[in-house]
Amino acid sequence: MQGLVRQGLTGQDRGGGPASQPGDPAQGGLPLDGALDGRGPLFDQIKRAVAGQILRGRWQAGQRLPNEAELSSLYGVSRQTVHKAIALLAREGFLVRRRRAGTFVATSRRDRFALPIEDIGDVVAREGRVYEFRIRDRRSLRNGEGIRWPDLPDGTPILTLECLHFSDGTPIQHERRLVNLDVVPEVIDEPFDVVAPSRWLVDRVPWSSADHTVRAVNATAEMAALLGVEAGTACLSIRRQTMHLSRPVTLVHFLSVGDRFSLSGSSITDSATELNL
Amino acid sequence: MQGLVRQGLTGQDRGGGPASQPGDPAQGGLPLDGALDGRGPLFDQIKRAVAGQILRGRWQAGQRLPNEAELSSLYGVSRQTVHKAIALLAREGFLVRRRRAGTFVATSRRDRFALPIEDIGDVVAREGRVYEFRIRDRRSLRNGEGIRWPDLPDGTPILTLECLHFSDGTPIQHERRLVNLDVVPEVIDEPFDVVAPSRWLVDRVPWSSADHTVRAVNATAEMAALLGVEAGTACLSIRRQTMHLSRPVTLVHFLSVGDRFSLSGSSITDSATELNL
């Protein structure tokens, strides 16, 4: 074995390790703190080791790190394995790679903080409360007739829905939705007496992409009445447009009372937590 | 050559293709629509082909797809290449893999919508406006003395900052920040006359993780005065706690006027857009 590499699994010895001299116990002047920890697959150990150097600030942003061949002999594994580890770290945004030039620590990714947006039904259910919804209005018309969905050609048939979501009987979210009937014609026959529109759509048209905009607005008198708050109460407004194969599927406006609903999430570098350092 | 595989690059022929019989022009009854398109690396072509089947609904959620050996001969590439493509799609959340059982289309990931949260300075700059900030208050004290940072032991030295951010001279965001002096002692000597605290911290302590909470609140009279709006105006409140190697670094409250600031982002399945289908 190579000393520090690969314990924890069955750990039978394979052929001959790569370059590394047969029996270097302490490795000249190289940073031994970069040693592997024997937990899990080799490429994961290397990911952890490298990410650790970065997180601990030993390898600073912009700095160039050893090339694959050097890392390979440093860690005593093949270049393939190093390549896999480094390529994954690059894909996760820790590193930037340029041919011939080398591999560099990415200049930090300040813009990658992210906030997950969940379905209201899931949120309510997870809080252990009773979730209900009620359809307040539903009509079928063509785009441009009274309502205009900007990203859709005029005349396209659409279904409009308005509904309210409740948590333990208290209204917490108002929803106004447009659905593209060209994409999901079956929706016309769905009564939405059991399953909520958002859920129905997600089950029907999976794997879509979406745009979001989140803003804070003061409740209008009408909305305030529906949500059971005073006019002017701060509300979170979420606009979501969902696309499937570059065709708009649905456009929704959610409005939720500020102190009954919030977006939250521990985030960023979910990969870093995966690395558990 | 294998017919459909790999054009667009230089496309010299390598050794001998894998299993596939030498000269099957149209492949029995197999879905030929799964054909590769010759754009980019083979494993990317396979990713696109497979993701396409899923997005077009030909392979439905929960359904099992052919094993690596089958895909390998279906597409006329080695198992390694198929493995790389499929493993990446799994890592991106499209597929779920279980040893011995096989590979399955993931049951859609409704909860993965995500919003990026950016630094206000970047946002203002990108809109082509002039960004400025002003420190309104700054003091150094110990946790528990007047202010309590819940995730930090009492007595820990902290720096408190209060500042305002401007876009073209209009105040758009208020910031109240606590900084853990045990982690970043140098901050005590930083005047913040040029670089804003958030930027300074990001440059100093990169690669951290963070928790966020976003809510809508009505502006208090004091805040309204600072932001130049009427009391009660709906504001977006963002709370962010940043950690580095599981130690809290900074805790911030941002407050921004609802109609001067919004969070937005096209999101989810950024991998799907990368696949450009």
Added chain:
DNA sequence: TCGGCGATAATGTATGTACATAAACTTTCG
């Protein structure tokens, strides 16, 4: 019938080898 247990089929990891590709560097030539 049920429990255990072994065969088996799928994915997962690691290495070797060979070239391709891109960009930085060097040399050459006008």
Added chain:
DNA sequence: CGAAAGTTTATGTACATACATTATCGCCGA
């Protein structure tokens, strides 16, 4: 001296091979 052409170096992709790891399936016996 500067642009073009060639060289070198680091990463990128592909394939072959070999073995590890795990559920699942099915058999067999109590």
